[in-house]
Amino acid sequence: MENARLHLCTALLHSIPAMLAGSQCRMARAALFWSVRELARRSGVSTTTITRFENEQTVPIKATLTVLKQTFEAGGAEFTNGDQPGVRLKRKG
Numbered sequence: 001m002e003n004a005r006l007h008l009c010t011a012l013l014h015s016i017p018a019m020l021a022g023s024q025c026r027m028a029r030a031a032l033f034w035s036v037r038e039l040a041r042r043s044g045v046s047t048t049t050i051t052r053f054e055n056e057q058t059v060p061i062k063a064t065l066t067v068l069k070q071t072f073e074a075g076g077a078e079f080t081n082g083d084q085p086g087v088r089l090k091r092k093g
Helices: 002-015 022-032 036-043 047-054 062-075
Strands: 077-081 085-089
Touching (some): 022 085, 036 047, 036 062, 047 062
Antiparallel strands (some): 077 085
């Protein structure tokens, strides 16, 4: 029964559109050459939360997603949320 609840909760979480996807988090870190520890240091979000989010084991609360997104944007990342979520580096100039 407990396992069924976990699967239901996970399915519901994945059906809610997020302002930042786990794959975008991974892509932004790669583009900025940041480790999980570096993102955690800059954002104040735990390495466990970041890793679980990137591996699609959980979806953080909206406040955490906002902090992560703002941290990436301050570092120079820009998010795209069209048909396929993506990330790119901001143009300088």
